Amino acid sequence: MATDSLSNVAASTANISLGEHAATRTSALGEVAIKTEDVGVFYNEKSQALRNVSLTFHRGEVAALIGPSGCGKSTFLRCLNLMNLEIPHCRIVGSIHYHGSDIVNDKINMFDLRKSIGMVFQQPNPFRKSIYDNVALAISRHGMASSKADLDERVERALRAAVLWDEVKDDLNKSAYALSGGQQQRLCIARTLALDPDVLLMDEPCSALDPIATRAIEDTARSIADSGISVIIVTHNMQQAARVSDTTSFFYLGEMVETGPTERIFSNPSDDRLKGYISGQFG
Amino acid sequence: MPDIQGQAGASSIIDGAPAAASSLPEKNGSSPHPGSPKGKDARVPKKLMPKKRVERIGGTVCGICAGIATLLVVTLIFMVAEHGLATFVVDGISPIAFLTGTTWNPHSNGADGAPLMGALPMIVGSFGVTLLSCLFVLPFAVGAAIFTVEIAPTFGRKVLQPVIELLVGIPSVVFGLLGLTIIVPLVRGAFGGTGYGLLAGSVVLAVMVLPTVTSLSIDAIASVPNAYREGSYGLGCSRWQTIWHVVLKSALPGILTAVILGMTRAFGEALAVQMVVGNAASIPTSLITPAATLTSVLTMGMGNEAMGTVYNDALWSLALILLVMSLVFILIVHLIGRKGAKVNG
Numbered sequence: 001m002a003t004d005s006l007s008n009v010a011a012s013t014a015n016i017s018l019g020e021h022a023a024t025r026t027s028a029l030g031e032v033a034i035k036t037e038d039v040g041v042f043y044n045e046k047s048q049a050l051r052n053v054s055l056t057f058h059r060g061e062v063a064a065l066i067g068p069s070g071c072g073k074s075t076f077l078r079c080l081n082l083m084n085l086e087i088p089h090c091r092i093v094g095s096i097h098y099h100g101s102d103i104v105n106d107k108i109n110m111f112d113l114r115k116s117i118g119m120v121f122q123q124p125n126p127f128r129k130s131i132y133d134n135v136a137l138a139i140s141r142h143g144m145a146s147s148k149a150d151l152d153e154r155v156e157r158a159l160r161a162a163v164l165w166d167e168v169k170d171d172l173n174k175s176a177y178a179l180s181g182g183q184q185q186r187l188c189i190a191r192t193l194a195l196d197p198d199v200l201l202m203d204e205p206c207s208a209l210d211p212i213a214t215r216a217i218e219d220t221a222r223s224i225a226d227s228g229i230s231v232i233i234v235t236h237n238m239q240q241a242a243r244v245s246d247t248t249s250f251f252y253l254g255e256m257v258e259t260g261p262t263e264r265i266f267s268n269p270s271d272d273r274l275k276g277y278i279s280g281q282f283g
Numbered sequence: 284m285p286d287i288q289g290q291a292g293a294s295s296i297i298d299g300a301p302a303a304a305s306s307l308p309e310k311n312g313s314s315p316h317p318g319s320p321k322g323k324d325a326r327v328p329k330k331l332m333p334k335k336r337v338e339r340i341g342g343t344v345c346g347i348c349a350g351i352a353t354l355l356v357v358t359l360i361f362m363v364a365e366h367g368l369a370t371f372v373v374d375g376i377s378p379i380a381f382l383t384g385t386t387w388n389p390h391s392n393g394a395d396g397a398p399l400m401g402a403l404p405m406i407v408g409s410f411g412v413t414l415l416s417c418l419f420v421l422p423f424a425v426g427a428a429i430f431t432v433e434i435a436p437t438f439g440r441k442v443l444q445p446v447i448e449l450l451v452g453i454p455s456v457v458f459g460l461l462g463l464t465i466i467v468p469l470v471r472g473a474f475g476g477t478g479y480g481l482l483a484g485s486v487v488l489a490v491m492v493l494p495t496v497t498s499l500s501i502d503a504i505a506s507v508p509n510a511y512r513e514g515s516y517g518l519g520c521s522r523w524q525t526i527w528h529v530v531l532k533s534a535l536p537g538i539l540t541a542v543i544l545g546m547t548r549a550f551g552e553a554l555a556v557q558m559v560v561g562n563a564a565s566i567p568t569s570l571i572t573p574a575a576t577l578t579s580v581l582t583m584g585m586g587n588e589a590m591g592t593v594y595n596d597a598l599w600s601l602a603l604i605l606l607v608m609s610l611v612f613i614l615i616v617h618l619i620g621r622k623g624a625k626v627n628g
């Protein structure tokens with residue numbers, strides 16, 4: 001099963017298709033997807049959990065966010081799709097530019113925003129439904145499918161993009177909880193991809209998984225980025241960041257300390273805190 | 284029983300863990316353990332020793348209580364079954380005629396010479412008020428539960444839930460009285476007739492089971508993991524879409540359990556129903572014609588008949604039907620629970 005999934009990854013990475021958007025995506029490679037300026041977060045008025053984060057993410061790239069526990073990686077990630085606003089009293093400051101507008105704005109439609117900025121969580125959290133319904137739910141809720149056949153097609157396309165199709169195609173009506181942890185996580189990726197997002201946020205998506213499932217997710221992330229999506233992945237695992245990402249940003253105590261191409265960050269870090277973190281002095 | 288022993292065993296190991304404890308004298312002896320310092324340290328084992336004994340006594344007492352309770356339940360079921368089945372075994376009434384007959388008049392005999400004992404009107408009445416009351420209570424209970432968990436947790440938990448739970452403590456005769464003075468005239472005014480009947484009965488029952496169903500629905504909705512809600516929000520689903528498609532779907536087994544426990548209560552309620560249902564032992568032709576339930580016929584008839592008469596036996600048979608139905612309800616709850624556990628992995 002596990003080796004199966006690995007070979008599936010290899011097989012479908014080559015011809016991954018996200019339908020009509022695939023062409024535009026490839027041409028959009030390298031385009032700025034989302035840009036933050038001086039973003040900060042207050043969970044309460046007294047303490048600021050995150051301050052002055054300015055980062056730019058490009059389409060077709062995988063960006064890794066690393067840093068010790070509690071430094072604000074998740075907090076930052078949850079700003080990008082305004083998930084933090086679901087937390088009572090949480091306040092976001094600064095600006096986040098996305099498709100030409102600043103989403104730190106009362107008038108923004110969070111639901112449309114989250115449709116195009118997908119999120120995958122640390123623990124796989126499929127709904128208590130069948131595999132098919134997990135993927136179909138949001139497609140139907142956003143009224144994206146014109147017919148049952150269209151819905152079927154979108155579900156299949158999403159499952160293929162998340163490199164899960166070959167493992168589940170025989171029984172799509174099986175409960176999502178009958179899947180392994182790694183498969184569940186890819187199902188969560190699939191249901192996000194089903195909405196044709198252009199940014200995918202992943203918060204430590206592999207922390208509950210074994211090494212083989214982790215590789216499957218990493219390869220999936222890579223292939224998703226290759227299709228023109230901007231993938232932003234939070235990780236505790238520096239090997240993972242090195243393996244999968246194009247750029248890496250290091251967070252420390254609520255600040256973004258250093259950012260740059262992944263190779264440069266790991267081979268030639270300039271900030272002392274980053275040097276210490278990479279050499280394993282803390283974290 | 285084995286659980287209790289297991290627990291006692293486990294904690295006695297912990298009690299015995301400090302090596303000094305087991306070798307110390309039990310009583311406040313004048314000679315403490317040789318070498319053990321007097322004062323604070325020496326007192327620790329003394330505290331531990333009686334605790335061990337208390338555990339053992341506690342285990343035994345609880346075991347006896349559990350045994351008595353089990354015996355009580357078994358005897359009770361046996362007794363009801365014995366009397367209830369006497370109607371068919373001793374008095375020779377056909378069970379089929381009993382369950383399907385539509386005339387309840389045990390004092391007179393029918394054409395075939397057997398007493399007229401058709402329990403169908405009461406069976407219909409009991410199921411009617413039960414199902415109808417749950418139909419009434421469901422939207423209110425689930426609505427209140429959603430409000431309490433998802434919309435206004437502070438107000439819901441601090442005000443709404445306690446107020447609804449106050450209803451639990453109100454005696455059923457008070458509900459009956461209120462039904463008699465408010466619901467029956469209202470029904471009479473709105474639909475004509477006497478006002479007594481299944482409709483009035485089920486409204487009164489709905490209010491009575493509201494706290495049970497609401498509380499259990501709140502528990503069911505609150506136990507839906509937050510990760511599901513986040514997952515749904517993360518997909519751009521709105522709050523209502525999340526509640527409707529994700530939260531309620533996951534809480535469904537719990538809500539079903541709540542409803543069935545409510546039904547059990549409604550099915551068994553006697554006094555309040557009897558006061559408003561009209562007590563006419565014939566199959567009701569509408570929701571506003573007077574009807575009777577198993578419980579109402581039982582409460583009205585039981586005092587009047589001597590033990591061992593055919594009428595009395597027939598009443599026991601009604602009680603048996605009630606008991607079996609309650610057991611079926613409980614069985615369904617268990618099945619739902621087991622299925623839920625399977626889905627949860």
Ligand SMILES: Nc1ncnc2c1ncn2[C@@H]1O[C@H](COP(=O)(O)OP(=O)(O)OP(=O)(O)O)[C@@H](O)[C@H]1O
Nearest residue numbers: 043049067068069070071072073074075076087236
């Ligand atoms: N819901 C919340 N309410 C209040 N404070 C919070 C909340 N979530 C996070 N914080 C605080 O914000 C800071 C950053 O937390 P965050 O979860 O972003 O860290 P992280 O970098 O993702 O850590 P980890 O690697 O452990 O996931 C922490 O100090 C944390 O205590």
Ligand SMILES: [Mg+2]
Nearest residue numbers: 073074075203
């Ligand atoms: Mg985190």
